[in-house]
Amino acid sequence: MADLPSPEQPAPTAAPNEAAAMDILLPRDEKDVLAVVEAAVANRTPLEIMGFGSKTGLGGPVTAEKCLSLSALSGVTLYEPAELVLRAHAGTPLREIQALLAQNGQELAFEPMDHGDLYGLTKNDRIKGGTIGGTVAVNASGPRRIRAGAARDHLLGFQAVSGRGEIFKSGGRVMKNVTGYDLSKLLAGSHGTLAIMTEVTLKVLPRPENEESVVVSNLTEDQALALLRMATGLPYDISSFSCLPEGSLLGLARGPIAILRIEGPHLSVQKRKEEIITFFRKQAMFAKGQYDLLQEAVSREFWSAVRDALPVTAISGQVWRLSTAPTEAAPLVTAIHAAGVPILRWFYDWAGGLIWLCIEPSTDAHAEPIRAAVDRFGGHATLMRADDCIRAQTPVFHPQATALAALSQRVKLAFDPLSLLNRDKFGKNFEPRISDPKSSDSKPEQQTHNS
Amino acid sequence: MPLPEAAILTKRQEIVARLQQIVPNGVVHTEREMRVYECDALTLYRQLPLVVVLPETVEQVSQILRVAQDMNVKVVPRGSGTSLSGGSLPLADAILLGMSKFNRVLEIDYENRCVRVQPGVTNSAITRAVEDEGFYYAPDPSSQIACSIGGNVAENSGGVHCLKYGLTTNNILGLEVVLMGGEILRLGGKHLDSDLYDLIGVLTGSEGLLGVITEVTVRILQKPATARGILLGFPTVQDGGDCVAEIIARGIIPGGLEMMDKASIDAVEAFQPCGYPRDAGSLVIVELDGTEAEVNVLIDRVADIAVKKGATSLKVSENEAERLRFWSGRKNAFPAVGAIGPDYLCMDGTIPRSQLSYVLTRMDQLAAQYGLRVANVFHAGDGNLHPLILYDSSKPGDSEKAEQFGADILCLCVEVGGVLTGEHGVGVEKRDLMDRMFNEIDLQQQERLKCAFDPAHRLNPGKVFPTLHRCAELGRMHVHNGQLPFPDLPRF
Numbered sequence: 056m057a058d059l060p061s062p063e064q065p066a067p068t069a070a071p072n073e074a075a076a077m078d079i080l081l082p083r084d085e086k087d088v089l090a091v092v093e094a095a096v097a098n099r100t101p102l103e104i105m106g107f108g109s110k111t112g113l114g115g116p117v118t119a120e121k122c123l124s125l126s127a128l129s130g131v132t133l134y135e136p137a138e139l140v141l142r143a144h145a146g147t148p149l150r151e152i153q154a155l156l157a158q159n160g161q162e163l164a165f166e167p168m169d170h171g172d173l174y175g176l177t178k179n180d181r182i183k184g185g186t187i188g189g190t191v192a193v194n195a196s197g198p199r200r201i202r203a204g205a206a207r208d209h210l211l212g213f214q215a216v217s218g219r220g221e222i223f224k225s226g227g228r229v230m231k232n233v234t235g236y237d238l239s240k241l242l243a244g245s246h247g248t249l250a251i252m253t254e255v256t257l258k259v260l261p262r263p264e265n266e267e268s269v270v271v272s273n274l275t276e277d278q279a280l281a282l283l284r285m286a287t288g289l290p291y292d293i294s295s296f297s298c299l300p301e302g303s304l305l306g307l308a309r310g311p312i313a314i315l316r317i318e319g320p321h322l323s324v325q326k327r328k329e330e331i332i333t334f335f336r337k338q339a340m341f342a343k344g345q346y347d348l349l350q351e352a353v354s355r356e357f358w359s360a361v362r363d364a365l366p367v368t369a370i371s372g373q374v375w376r377l378s379t380a381p382t383e384a385a386p387l388v389t390a391i392h393a394a395g396v397p398i399l400r401w402f403y404d405w406a407g408g409l410i411w412l413c414i415e416p417s418t419d420a421h422a423e424p425i426r427a428a429v430d431r432f433g434g435h436a437t438l439m440r441a442d443d444c445i446r447a448q449t450p451v452f453h454p455q456a457t458a459l460a461a462l463s464q465r466v467k468l469a470f471d472p473l474s475l476l477n478r479d480k481f482g483k484n485f486e487p488r489i490s491d492p493k494s495s496d497s498k499p500e501q502q503t504h505n506s
Numbered sequence: 507m508p509l510p511e512a513a514i515l516t517k518r519q520e521i522v523a524r525l526q527q528i529v530p531n532g533v534v535h536t537e538r539e540m541r542v543y544e545c546d547a548l549t550l551y552r553q554l555p556l557v558v559v560l561p562e563t564v565e566q567v568s569q570i571l572r573v574a575q576d577m578n579v580k581v582v583p584r585g586s587g588t589s590l591s592g593g594s595l596p597l598a599d600a601i602l603l604g605m606s607k608f609n610r611v612l613e614i615d616y617e618n619r620c621v622r623v624q625p626g627v628t629n630s631a632i633t634r635a636v637e638d639e640g641f642y643y644a645p646d647p648s649s650q651i652a653c654s655i656g657g658n659v660a661e662n663s664g665g666v667h668c669l670k671y672g673l674t675t676n677n678i679l680g681l682e683v684v685l686m687g688g689e690i691l692r693l694g695g696k697h698l699d700s701d702l703y704d705l706i707g708v709l710t711g712s713e714g715l716l717g718v719i720t721e722v723t724v725r726i727l728q729k730p731a732t733a734r735g736i737l738l739g740f741p742t743v744q745d746g747g748d749c750v751a752e753i754i755a756r757g758i759i760p761g762g763l764e765m766m767d768k769a770s771i772d773a774v775e776a777f778q779p780c781g782y783p784r785d786a787g788s789l790v791i792v793e794l795d796g797t798e799a800e801v802n803v804l805i806d807r808v809a810d811i812a813v814k815k816g817a818t819s820l821k822v823s824e825n826e827a828e829r830l831r832f833w834s835g836r837k838n839a840f841p842a843v844g845a846i847g848p849d850y851l852c853m854d855g856t857i858p859r860s861q862l863s864y865v866l867t868r869m870d871q872l873a874a875q876y877g878l879r880v881a882n883v884f885h886a887g888d889g890n891l892h893p894l895i896l897y898d899s900s901k902p903g904d905s906e907k908a909e910q911f912g913a914d915i916l917c918l919c920v921e922v923g924g925v926l927t928g929e930h931g932v933g934v935e936k937r938d939l940m941d942r943m944f945n946e947i948d949l950q951q952q953e954r955l956k957c958a959f960d961p962a963h964r965l966n967p968g969k970v971f972p973t974l975h976r977c978a979e980l981g982r983m984h985v986h987n988g989q990l991p992f993p994d995l996p997r998f
């Protein structure tokens with residue numbers, strides 16, 4: 056336990072000593088969680104919600120007086136391979152779930168990213184790979200995003216304690232369910248700001264039997280991206296589409312490369328990779344490309360490196376993650392270059408729809424020029440890695456237009472009316488103003504969200 | 507339904523006049539003309555609306571919702587009116603907001619694999635717009651030639667291919683939505699995922715209670731290179747269910763995986779024979795799609811599994827015509843059952859597949875108890891069951907018996923760990939059963955979300971939730987007097 060990362064650096068408004076001494080509460084069951092939140096409601100005590108703390112670097116630094124870790128709320132409670140469903144307590148280590156699924160030839164098809172490299176976690180912290188609750192809370196995904204979706208697409212249901220101090224559930228354990236609002240979509244990616252999930256039910260899928268990858272080099276970056284976009288429209292069931300510019304890590308790059316992943320039964324993979332190479336060789340634009348193959352083991356290793364954003368996380372610097380339309384990928388990176396942002400490394404996944412940037416650190420993480428460019432081309436930009444003091448000042452998540460931001464705040468208050476859960480995670484500007492009859496008592500945390 | 511509000515009814519003239527100012531040629535207010543809007547596909551319930559308005563632009567929708575909010579009038583949105591749960595059932599004191607004139611495909615962006623459409627475009631029109639280039643829109647509800655994409659978003663529609671390709675919610679990139687009061691919001695676009703809350707995700711399947719959808723950006727997929735079907739007969743439903751479980755347990759996710767019971771097989775063979783095994787107790791259709799190499803590998807594996815699981819008949823489609831013939835019986839199942847009717851009620855529960863045998867046995871007992879017949883078609887891959895209850899509406903009491911039987915079936919689904927509705931929605935049909943699946947706190951939390959979008963409960967009220975609470979009442983917090991000590995938990 057002593058190996059767990061220290062609690063989040065305090066936001067400037069909180070007294071540093073207080074935060075450093077903050078206890079981490081370890082509820083043993085849902086009733087414990089409820090008791091903590093009930094007390095927090097009664098005392099107006101803001102709570103930081105976490106699993107093992109592997110992703111506390113994501114989002115604004117939380118302003119809290121107590122920290123609640125779900126890591127003791129662990130264990131798989133239901134797993135039926137033939138029904139493709141698994142239910143687990145929110146604090147169950149991701150690795151434990153992945154190992155159980157692997158025993159049955161199954162997996163979480165959304166390939167949740169491991170944040171260990173990004174946040175420089177120690178080996179000990181990385182063994183568990185975070186919790187399943189945290190994985191869902193950040194709506195994690197991986198290179199198969201286009202084909203297989205993100206965590207949101209695999210969360211069938213959950214049980215949670217709201218910021219009101221009430222246990223509630225939504226969804227179920229079956230694939231097809233439209234009974235009531237789909238709150239699972241809302242909780243996935245809510246970063247613990249709406250409710251504390253205590254149990255999640257997920258759709259699981261068979262793990263592909265084999266995989267190989269086709270690497271195309273001797274192309275320009277634009278050509279490599281065009282190849283990926285064309286590949287997303289081919290009937291060869293390609294599952295991942297990445298582009299590494301010249302000079303990227305991973306020991307593959309001889310100039311920019313496009314790389315395609317083919318998964319399935321052995322015979323099918325063999326046939327499809329030939330068909331893919333034949334197809335692209337016939338295209339005038341890609342005829343000069345050099346086509347190579349990555350065999351099973353190398354291919355798996357490569358895609359897990361892409362999943363964890365290794366080409367940008369392995370060097371030091373601030374890290375941005377941009378989601379945009381695939382056709383806008385290269386123009387967007389060009390525009391960010393042109394705006395004078397010192398990009399150290401970048402690469403593309405999702406056929407260009409996902410861009411990872413590592414930039415030279417600066418006090419504002421160059422948020423304005425990056426977001427101005429993203430606004431021009433469409434999409435959003437998330438500041439994935441920067442020091443706490445920078446993330447306390449610069450919005451980590453893409454700022455929303457006024458009406459939309461107001462709606463998001465009303466949604467937040469519908470679940471957490473006193474804004475007790477992960478306060479400031481979405482930035483100080485996001486925190487809704489709270490009309491609380493008891494707010495006249497001069498508790499310090501009441502001032503932060505009025506400032 | 508909630509009693510019509512007299513205050514609204516007395517303002518009808520003024521409401522009609524205000525709407526005519528906004529949409530001069532799009533207000534329908536005579537009884538004769540409004541008659542076509544009196545129900546959706548759940549024809550058991552009928553109600554004339556207060557007035558019908560058919561806007562053509564998002565600005566008009568915005569103005570209509572602003573006027574409705576100002577005058578405190580209810581609004582019921584409607585797409586093509588194919589809801590099977592009464593999601594667009596009119597209210598006597600509500601404006602029916604028909605989106606049928608929003609019928610244009612706005613942009614086809616092949617390179618980004620998406621299409622931007624107005625909400626009144628039908629589901630199959632999207633596929634038609636892109637199929638020449640080898641693409642299609644994946645969710646395929648059986649009403650796809652008529653149902654609108656806006657309605658699909660509102661209901662999170664499914665279809666027979668959703669185990670592999672997902673529901674509507676897995677295939678939407680962007681929405682434009684107008685809130686009660688007239689605010690126009692654009693969510694998402696051509697990129698994946700949302701920063702902050704996934705409002706597209708929660709609007710999808712919200713049954714028209716949160717906002718009015720005025721534009722949708724959907725993802726399109728390339729058509730699989732090939733698709734082949736296998737038609738399997740089994741002695742019992744249990745055997746068919748075991749085979750389905752084994753296919754999935756062995757790592758195969760078919761494009762389609764359907765099952766029919768003996769009553770359905772008999773009905774379709776009597777309606778339009780398509781070569782289904784008459785002696786089988788259950789029929790399973792497996793469709794495998796993808797590249798030819800992959801499909802050929804998987805066909806052999808599925809055939810092998812089926813034989814080991816005791817299939818009494820097995821046919822693999824050798825050409826496209828044969829594959830379509832395998833499907834024709836399944837696709838005719840509803841009209842075929844209708845033909846032996848005279849009436850039928852189509853239910854829509856989902857169950858854990860392992861409970862299939864138990865559920866069907868219980869259903870037979872219930873059928874005997876009610877003296878009604880039932881036929882079952884089943885999206886076997888995802889556990890979505892469609893019992894078709896046969897009744898005769900001309901017989902006094904038969905409709906009520908059928909409804910009660912249906913409610914019992916849905917409660918049975920919940921009892922075994924399933925849900926009230928897999929793809930048809932709650933609407934008015936299952937509204938009063940919501941408390942079988944959710945407790946009071948669960949429901950109130952959902953209603954609080956509604957308050958974030960529509961605090962006056964003016965949008966599609968009376969649907970989904972059995973009782974309506976005022977938002978102020980829902981906002982109250984139960985707080986212990988004084989401060990609670992923090993519980994004594996393990997810490998580090």
